[in-house]
Amino acid sequence: MFAALAGYLQVSDPEQAPPARFARAAVEAETALAELIDRAKRTRPLRARVAGCLLRRVRELAGLRELPKFLWLSPLAEVRGQLLTAGADLAGRGLLEQSEDIMFLTLDEALDASRGADLPAVVTGRRREHEREVRRRQGPGLLLSDGTNPPEVPDDTAAEYGPDVLVGQPAAAGVATGPVRIVHHPSEARLRPGDILLAPTTDPGWTPLFLTLGGLITETGSTIAHGPTVAREYGIPAVICVPEATTRLTEGQVVTLDGATGLIRMHLTQELPGTDDQCDRP
Template structure:
């Protein structure tokens, strides 16, 4: 299962999840990991995912040849070489990514920071003996050349077929026994997850390598590295952006129907029941279309990688809140309109860029560009594939949790405060774990009150020294400019809407600027009515950048503490190319 450690001083006598830090590769970051697991791990989620993830990470790391197998020899799985959990929060190992980047021909160790960190003040890179390795560099060169010629990924096709088979084998929730639900939703997922996750990582590493190479070529050949991002805009077939188009159509249905409009004007809370009780024809048509939407995209939602959290299928109001925002948006924000505009701009830019390059540079540039686009789309497809599998396990776990909480007199969600090895005993006698669950809930709440360090070197600071989320920061003043990194070029001015959760019912009005801590695919529909996006953390491969490129809206990433310093309602200007946010006026 992986380590299950006491954290001692960090949370009294409580037991919590944690991995060991590596002496050989000591620098860790929340970058990228924070998008997948933004909140504190529940014990069950940790026990299902951590060891399988670490195995997958190690196999994927070796794929490029930039890291040699002997460099991982003797490091136990309880030591986070790829991914780890510290103080209940997910981290990635930055040191090993830096070593791989240092061995790319023409590359530098700090190139890895662009993909994982964004801005900030990360620990310096200290080259260790053996960092430069000719054999590894040659292997890496062969790997990149192979990537540029790839036009299909058979492993991804195989995973999609296997996941479809797994989902078909999940027993019916209404008739399955408790033990059948327990086996299909936890034990079987553990057995299969590592292979699926490895495919996702291999594709992701390939996309990152190609994007870095494309950026490097744009800088050296054209003098402007930001051209790489513009050449990746409006690609289409990006899975994480796909729900937005379907939600847009549902929003148009509401907008054109007085009956539906009246229902949504009353608010989203309770709307599922209200629509069910209304037999009007346009309501029935909407429910049918919304049902088809859930069949296709119901696995998506906040924190969708963790079975502990609801998705659009298990809590439809999470999706209806977003659709409600869509219906208030004018036609100029339609995803199809934006895509057509961006596709035309991208095609014109590509033709202009290629005309400036001489053969054979032009040929190589075109090849790298084509492959970078293919891998970026494949990365999102691989992510979507795994999320569907996790959702299948979620449905069984939620039903099992409901049953056992009813038997023990406990709370919904108790299941996730057990570890996988305890589940058989919990199914047999759920009431016997009440004290254990109560203590772990206490520790979870304690950890959730703290902000984990974005990166650390060697030893993570004691949890008692982490900043409290309740701490107030110095607010911005008119005329102040906060600087992060450019995610998607363009300049927009609008009202800041500070949104901490994608299901926030306050709403995002057309022309507003979305200010968020970070985003995952469940946030994507909020990008549609927004004129710009600002996120606290993020890097060149982050979700906010990918979706902003698809929709063609300015995006500033890694604008540290933006959600804590910019007040909701402030008038701000976002320069997505420079990565800056300027305060124009404060709310009354």
């Protein structure tokens, strides 16, 4: 939250302040809704009335979509707390090394441990695997239910555009030019207005950062994932599924991304084309 507030405080143009951008987006949404209803009225008046009612209801209630996720987390947090309490008891009896070890056991295994089963070796192996997996910079684009990662089909599309262009998947229309800011966790973000956020992936915790962004690039995701969806709602260009983008691009490097084509053009200088201020949006 403090990282997001720090970014808001750097906004010098009142028209780019989060409240102003949000208000403009609301007006644009209402205008688009009215145009859709008017277009439908010409041929299907009844359908236009029903569509208008449903679209306005969506605008009023869409914010509730996050509520179930929040409600699910409360009982999960309670379950986790109870498990850690049980883990502390097992650790106190010398059956586990530490309370967190219970998280690497199934429920049946935890019950066996409470009866004296010797499972530290099982925990150690699973913890080692877990630590290895969390160090992955990028997850597989496709993973089957049996854990198989099908080999990726070679894509020669990027060769058509040259070495200074990265090719991803278009996710939110628009064009933006700005310096790249590589962020692996939202709490680490140090963004200035107009920056291009580059992340392995995003989730709802990143949303407060979006209001001052110039554009979004991610290494994974889909067009209906959280990041691209919010980008479209805020009118931010976004390109997703750019392999190894966090290593192929460098901090502060100026790029131009096209959210309609999925192309990211890398500039040779650290200066934005046509301006002396890296924070100005094109």
